[in-house]
Amino acid sequence: MHTIVMTGASRGIGRLAAEQILRRSPDVHLVVVARGTSGAQLSEELGAGGHQVSSVSADLASLESVRAAATEIRDRLAAGDLPPLRGFVGNAGIQYTNALTAGPNGFESTFAINVLANHLFVRLLEDRFAAPARIAITVSDTHFGDFRHNLGMVPGPVWQSPDVLARIGAFPEPDTATAGRTAYSTSKLAAIYLVHEYARRLPTGIDAVAYNPGFVPGTDLARDADPVSRFVMRRIMPMMTLTPLATSRRAAGRFLADVVLGTTEAPTGSYVDRRHVTRSSEESYDPQREAEVWETAERVIAAYVD
Numbered sequence: 001m002h003t004i005v006m007t008g009a010s011r012g013i014g015r016l017a018a019e020q021i022l023r024r025s026p027d028v029h030l031v032v033v034a035r036g037t038s039g040a041q042l043s044e045e046l047g048a049g050g051h052q053v054s055s056v057s058a059d060l061a062s063l064e065s066v067r068a069a070a071t072e073i074r075d076r077l078a079a080g081d082l083p084p085l086r087g088f089v090g091n092a093g094i095q096y097t098n099a100l101t102a103g104p105n106g107f108e109s110t111f112a113i114n115v116l117a118n119h120l121f122v123r124l125l126e127d128r129f130a131a132p133a134r135i136a137i138t139v140s141d142t143h144f145g146d147f148r149h150n151l152g153m154v155p156g157p158v159w160q161s162p163d164v165l166a167r168i169g170a171f172p173e174p175d176t177a178t179a180g181r182t183a184y185s186t187s188k189l190a191a192i193y194l195v196h197e198y199a200r201r202l203p204t205g206i207d208a209v210a211y212n213p214g215f216v217p218g219t220d221l222a223r224d225a226d227p228v229s230r231f232v233m234r235r236i237m238p239m240m241t242l243t244p245l246a247t248s249r250r251a252a253g254r255f256l257a258d259v260v261l262g263t264t265e266a267p268t269g270s271y272v273d274r275r276h277v278t279r280s281s282e283e284s285y286d287p288q289r290e291a292e293v294w295e296t297a298e299r300v301i302a303a304y305v306d
Contacts, residue, residue, distance in 0.1 A: 001027050001028075001029055001052070001083035001084075002027065002028060002029070002083050002084050002085070002086040002087075002130070003028075003029045003030075003031060003077070003082045003083050003084065003085045003086065003087075004021065004028055004029075004030055004031070004085075004086060004087035004088070004089065004260065005031045005033065005056075005073060005085070005087070005088045005089070005121070005125070006018060006021075006030060006031070006032055006033065006088075006089040006091060007032075007033045007058075007060060007089065007090055007091055007092035007117070007118075007121075008089075008090075008091030008092030008093065008138070009030075009032040009033075009034070009042065009046070009089075009091065010032075010034050010038060010042055012216070012249060012253075013091070013138075013213055013216060013249055013252040013253040013256055014089075014091040014092070014138075014253070014256070015253070016249055016250055016252070016253025016254070017089075017091070017252075017253040017254070017256035017257045017260065018030060018032065018046055019046065019253070020253060020254055020256075020257035021257050021260055021261060022046060022051040022053065024257065024261060025261055026051070028051075028052065029052040029053070029054070029082060029083055030046065030051070030052065030053045030054075031053075031054055031055070031056055031073060031082065032046065032053065032054075032055045032056075033055070033056050033057075033058050033060075033069055033092075034055060034056075034057065034058070035057065035058065035059050035060075036057060037057070039055030039056065039057055040055055042055060043055040054082075056069045056072050056073060057069065059104075060092055060112070060113045060117040061103035061104065061109050061112050061113055061117075062103060062104040062105065063104075063105050063112075063116065063117075063120060063300075063301065063304050064104070064105075064304070065104075066117050066120045066121060066304070067120065067124065067304040067305075069121075070120065070121050070124035070125055071124070073085075073125065073128075074124065074125065074128055077128050078128075084130035085125060085128050085129050085130055085133065086129070086130060086132070086133045086134070087133060087134050087135070087136070087260055088121060088122060088125060088129075088133075088135045088136070089135075089136045089138075089256075089260055090117075090118035090121065090122075090135070090136070090137040090138065090191075091136075091138045091256065092113060092117070093113065093114050093138060093140075093184075093188075094109065094110060094113045094114065094184075095110065095180060095181060095183075095184040096109060096110055096180040096183065096184075097177045097180045098174060098175050098176065098177070098179055098180045099168060099169060099170055099171045099174040099175075099179035099180055099182070099183045100168045100169060100174050100175055100179075101168070101180075102168050106167075107166050107167065107300070108165070108166060108167055108168045108170065108183065110180070110183040110184055110187050111165055111166050111183065111187050111190070112166075114184070114187035114188065114190075114191060115166075115187050115190045115191055115194065115293075115297065116166070116297060116300060116301065118137055118191065118194070119194060119297040119301060120301045120304060120305070122135060122198065122208075123298075123301060123305055124304075124305060126202065126203075126206070129203075129205075129206050131203070131204070131205025131206060132205050132206075132207070133205065133206045133207070134206075134207045134208075134209065134259075134260065134262060135198060135202075135206065135207065135208040135209070136208075136209050136211050136256070136259050136260050137191050137194070137195055137208070137209070137210050137211065138211050138212075138213065138256065139188045139191050139192050139195075139210045139211065139212050139271075139280075140184070140185065140188040140212060140213075141212050141214060141215075141273065142154040142156070142157075142181075142184065142185040142188060143156070143157055143185055143186075143188045143189040143192060143280065143281055143283075143284060144156065144280075144281045145157055145185065145281070145283075150185070150215075151215060153181075154181045154184065154185050155178055155181055155182045155185060156182075156185055157182070157185045157186035157188075157189040157283070158171060158182055158186055159186065159189065159283070159289065161292065161296075162190065162292050162293045162295075162296035162297070163296055165183075165186060165187070165190065166296065166300065170183065170186075171183060171186075189281075189283065189284060190293050191210065192210050192271065192280055192284045193284065193286070193289055193290040193293040193294075194290070194293055194294065194297065195208045195209065195210040195269060195271075196269050196284075196285070196290045197290050197291070197293070197294040198268075198269075199268040199269030200269075201294075202268075206268075207266075207267070207268035208268055208269065209259055209266045209268070209269075209270050209271075209272055210270070210271045210272065210280065211255070211256055211259045211272045212271065212272065212273045212274065212280075213247055213252035213255065213256065213274065214247040214252065214273070214274055215247065216247050216248070216249055216252045247274060251274075252274070255272075255274045255275050258275060259272050264276075264277070265277075271284075
């Protein structure tokens with residue numbers, strides 16, 4: 001038996017990936033991280049049929065809450081209540097309709113959830129991983145910033161100092177949906193930078209991989225959007241999965257499970273586009289930016305890793 005910790009397993013591709021992981025790997029104990037009491041119901045549903053599933057509560061926008069969740073997992077591992085830790089899946093993600101939404105710690109919530117929460121989990125669990133282990137971070141091909149990858153729906157990233165990106169109002173007209181979507185694509189670029197840093201810095205035997213599901217209509221990623229946009233995403237856009245331009249939720253969940261379980265072979269630091277290892281954008285290979293994101297993330301979480 002071994003343990004995999006997963007965020008973002010409540011809905012969408014994460015829920016489907018969790019079901020796949022449990023079905024295909026009966027020796028997994030899956031720890032789902034979810035807000036409030038929803039994790040208990042989720043673990044009960046996923047555990048049906050004898051699967052080993054438990055939950056830990058966390059609000060990913062709050063670094064205190066993430067620390068508490070990671071500490072609980074550490075304690076359970078140390079006590080032998082959980083089998084050895086072999087995986088972390090940072091699948092949770094959010095896209096807001098502005099760039100002014102702040103979390104409890106004052107950080108812009110897109111950056112807090114899509115970047116800082118994953119980093120704090122990785123750093124607090126780092127010494128508890130039993131090699132071979134894999135960290136899988138869900139990213140997005142919106143970081144390319146071109147029509148081919150975002151179909152004109154999400155602006156490309158606008159890079160700035162990570163200290164600026166971590167704060168509200170980092171983009172022009174920050175109260176607009178365009179700014180919120182720019183914050184999203186930029187946060188995913190930052191996540192790829194961190195994956196490259198993990199590949200350099202984590203101990204041998206702990207691999208880190210960035211997973212891109214492609215455009216997946218019908219998820220709740222844009223759940224904070226206006227009613228018309230939500231209707232289009234949930235009812236109209238799913239028809240695009242009949243074309244090569246989009247990925248169905250079921251396929252995206254299966255591809256994520258492939259990455260987590262190692263069915264998709266990927267060296268540490270890789271970018272997996274659906275089921276294939278390939279290169280991310282040219283912009284995403286920048287050692288100076290990678291170091292800057294690492295340094296900022298380390299400084300931000302320093303008070304929570306003592």
